[in-house]
Amino acid sequence: MPARDSQDATRRRSVGRLRAILAAAAVAASTAAAPAGAATPVPPQQDDATDRAYVANATARTVSFLDTDDRTVTHTVSVPSGAADVGVSRRMHRAYVPGGHDSRTVSVIDTNRARVVGHIRVGDRPEGVAVSRDGRRAYVTNADSGTVSVIDTAGNRVVRTVRVGTFPKGLAVSPDGGRVYVANLLSGSVSVIDARRGRVVATVELGTGTAAYDVAVSPDGTLAYVSTGNGTEYVSVLDTRAATVLDSVPVEAGAESLAVAPDGSEVYVSSGFGNEEVSVIDTEMGTVARSFRVPGGAEGLALGYEGRQMYVATGLGSRSAVYVDTETDRVMGSTTVGSGPMSVAVEAEPEPVAPRAGTGRRVHWQTGQKQSGTR
Structure with a gap:
């Protein structure tokens, strides 16, 4: 087969797989009945050193509030417009929930x-959400509009709309809030938004036939990790200063949602739809160091306080949030949530900590220059 035909074929396989996942989620969500109303909730209480996790249940169209100490659901909030993702502003005590398929709405939940x-009215098919560390801005990808809505969390209103690539999905905000990185699923690229000026200042192409799913940023803001696929799924490593691809790490189990350890030494990669693996990339070596199984599935990921515990949403066809000890990669337990848990967010966002002794994270990927293996 000619090279161009081969590239086109691998792209069709990767994009076709994502379309099947999105279609399945849309069908499941459209057939779900809205849950009955509940009694007036008691305001949740939280210790600063305790994680409060939130799970977006796409099929059930609900958000589950988790007490991660005793692993129970404290509240379930109905979101009739849809629950494709969830992001939390601790500062404003708000959770932002994009509706996903057949929606143009972000629901705002008072977490107290x-x-x-x-x-909040946004673009067509809001899929992903990311909140700045200071909680002042929420960013929402509008997949069918090819835009990102910028939300002022103080007034809960859209203050700017930024055009990006085709079918934007995952996104992440840099630690200082100055940049927003957007994974464009169908154009195989990452749009870099200057958050202060509200416009795209760079576009990083990931290679012909590549689909980009999710993005996460290192604690120091110098590297961005993008889960991608072109027949073989991998994680691309981007130099955020030069807006170039440094390397690509193959991930055989699959690559969808991402989470970076607070010290930057590891990147956790969920296998996504139909799989039960989380792969762990050693950022010093630039390879997958190990993986572990999550019973029920591995879709959305979030790290808790100091990165000691990970929370995993198990995806379509499931009803679980799983707790993993990141020191041992051991599953510690699970909690039953709503049907189709696709995303999880933690209010006590892990803060950067000093690198672990011997990680040498900067040895493998030096920013400002390309490494061998770059696509």
Whole structure:
């Protein structure tokens, strides 16, 4: 087969797989009945050193509030417009929930009162959300519009709309809030938004036939990791200063959602739809060092306080949030949530910590220059 035909074929396989996943999620969500109303909730209480996790249940159209100490659901909030993802502003005590398929709405949940307090009109098919570390801005990808909505969390209103690539999905905000990185699924690229000026300042192409799913940023902001696929799934490593690809790490189990350890030494990669693996990339070596199984599936990922515990949403066809000890990669337990848990967010976002002794993270990927293996 000619090289161009081969590239086109691998792209069709990768994109076709994602379309099947998205279609399955849309069908499941459209057939779900909205849960009955609940009594007035008691305001949740939280210790600063305790994680409060939130799970977006796509099929059930709900958000589950998790007490991660005793591993129970404390509240379930109905989100009739849809729950494709969830992002949390600790500063504003708000959770932002994009509706996903057949929606143009982001629902706003008061996390103290555990109820929906507003809806924000955005673009077509809002899929992903990321909140700046200071909690002042929420960014939402509008897949069918090819845009990102910038939300002022103080007023819960869209203050800017930025055009990006085709079918934007995952996104991440740099630690200093100055840049937003957007994974464009169908154009195989990452758009870099200057958050202060509200416009795209760079576009990083990931290679012909590549689909980009999710993105995460290192604690020091110098590297971005993008889960991608072109027949073989891998994680691309980007130099954020030069806006170039440094390397690509093959991930045989699959590559969808990402989470970076607070010290930057490891990147966790969920295998996604139909799989039960989380792969762990050693950022010093630039390879997958190990993987572990998550019973029920591995879709959305979030790290808790100091990165000691990971929370995993198990995906379509499941009803579980799983707790993993990141020191041992051992599953510590699970909690039953709503059907189709696709995403999880933690209010006590892990802060950067000093690198672990011997990690040498900067040895393998030196920013400002390309490494061998770059696509």
